Amino acid sequence: LLPGVWLPGPVLPDTPDQIALNLGESLAYGGHVTAGIWALRMKGRKYAASAEQLSDPYFSRPEIKERWTGYNSFMLENEKLYAGSKLTSPLAVYHSEKSMAYDFSTAYPAFINATQGLLQNQLPYDILFSQDIERLDGFNTLLVCSQRCLSQSEIDSFGAFVKRGGTLIVTGESGLFDLNRRERPDYGMAEVTGASLFDINGKKGLVKKSG
Numbered sequence: 001l002l003p004g005v006w007l008p009g010p011v012l013p014d015t016p017d018q019i020a021l022n023l024g025e026s027l028a029y030g031g032h033v034t035a036g037i038w039a040l041r042m043k044g045r046k047y048a049a050s051a052e053q054l055s056d057p058y059f060s061r062p063e064i065k066e067r068w069t070g071y072n073s074f075m076l077e078n079e080k081l082y083a084g085s086k087l088t089s090p091l092a093v094y095h096s097e098k099s100m101a102y103d104f105s106t107a108y109p110a111f112i113n114a115t116q117g118l119l120q121n122q123l124p125y126d127i128l129f130s131q132d133i134e135r136l137d138g139f140n141t142l143l144v145c146s147q148r149c150l151s152q153s154e155i156d157s158f159g160a161f162v163k164r165g166g167t168l169i170v171t172g173e174s175g176l177f178d179l180n181r182r183e184r185p186d187y188g189m190a191e192v193t194g195a196s197l198f199d200i201n202g203k204k205g206l207v208k209k210s211g
């Protein structure tokens with residue numbers, strides 16, 4: 001048995017058709033280079049025939065190399081189609097820096113599941129990073145999916161967004177912690193969403209307040 005280099009995590013594209021879909025989505029969304037960085041990872045024990053091949057790049061597998069090369073060649077040969085391009089989707093998925101840093105096991109899967117669902121339903125989306133929250137006014141719908149570590153400033157921005165007519169979709173326990181992962185007495189966005197950890201009698205249990 002060859003020594004392993006893979007850790008549990010997202011499944012990589014494994015067939016030519018999966019690779020075509022992965023890179024095709026990237027080109028359709030503006031040619032973002034990070035879509036294919038998985039191909040630079042090592043083959044690992046699943047595909048290596050010997051210990052010497054463990055460190056070979058994933059894209060060197062003969063069965064996927066041709067498809068990988070074709071899409072990347074197209075991008076290089078048509079750079080003018082992508083240089084300076086901007087996505088104009090009115091929908092964004094929120095990426096909280098502190099949630100990803102301090103609450104990764106919850107924040108990251110929720111973020112990935114949301115974006116994957118949008119892709120599968122052919123809904124273009126942008127990503128709103130917490131460092132660029134001033135871009136919020138450029139969208140009319142924002143998804144905040146289990147981003148639990150939020151600052152009061154972020155929550156205030158979401159509230160102002162809703163008051164301006166924006167649609168805010170919140171899942172999980174978003175805002176339960178502050179940006180240092182200290183738990184709040186109640187959901188940070190309770191006033192914005194109407195969701196609370198307590199009912200009117202003070203009993204703990206997720207409820208939706210009337211109004």
